[in-house]
Amino acid sequence: MPTSVLVVSDTHVPQKARAVPSEVWIAVERVDVVVHAGDWTGVELLDQFEARARLLVGVWGNNDGPALRERLPEVARTTIDGVRVAVVHETGAKEARETRMDRAHPETDLLLFGHSHIPWDTTSPAGMRLLNPGSPTDRRRQPHATYLTLTLDDGAVRDVELHELPVKRPGVLPHPRMTT
Incomplete structure (x- = not known):
């Protein structure tokens, strides 16, 4: 039976974002496996993911302190x-990311990573798929905050989908002359 996977990274809660969007939590409860590619920034968020995910695979990121590094590996396989x-x-x-990652992660079919907050989907010369989900909370220069879903099925990566979250602009009200 195929395995459904949600991939997130760079949530930065509570450092830069107050919370993970509800759309992501809904997706967490629908999938078989949740992958978080680092920069949680808060141990409480790791606890929330552990409580909600059926299976969680996570790593620490450059913004994660000692408490997260004690609980998570730098590389998960x-x-x-x-x-x-x-x-x-x-x-x-x-x-040259693809070539570098072929050398760094031989015998890997799928490499999931974060850090840049920029969605990425390529295949290396050795056939490894590289995916970055962007960030669901800190879109930086991207038009939308994002996360990924995919299906793993009998040795194949299928149904990769980038989900764009609505842009929320707190405090922006419609022009007084505009009517709805």
Whole structure:
């Protein structure tokens, strides 16, 4: 039976964001596996994900302090439904990323990473799929905050979907002359 996966990264709660969007929590409860590619920034958020996810695979990021680093690895490796998965926070510069990651993560079918807050979907020369979900809370220069879902099925990565969250602009009210 296929395995449904949610991938998030760079949530930065509570450092830069107050909370994970409700859309993400709804997705957490619908999937078989949740992957968080680092920069949680708060231990409480790790606790919330552990309480809600059926299975959680996570790593620490560059903004995660000692408490998170004690509980999470820098690199997580697992095999899910025949797919050899590695999770890291940083992969370095985008130039030559695929070749560099082939060397750093041999015998990996799917590399999930974060750090840049920029969604990424490529395949390395060795055939490894590289995916970055962006960030559901800190879109930076991106038009939307994002997360990924995908399906792992009998050794294959399928149904990769980038989900864009609505842009919320707190404190912005409609122009007084505009009517709805």
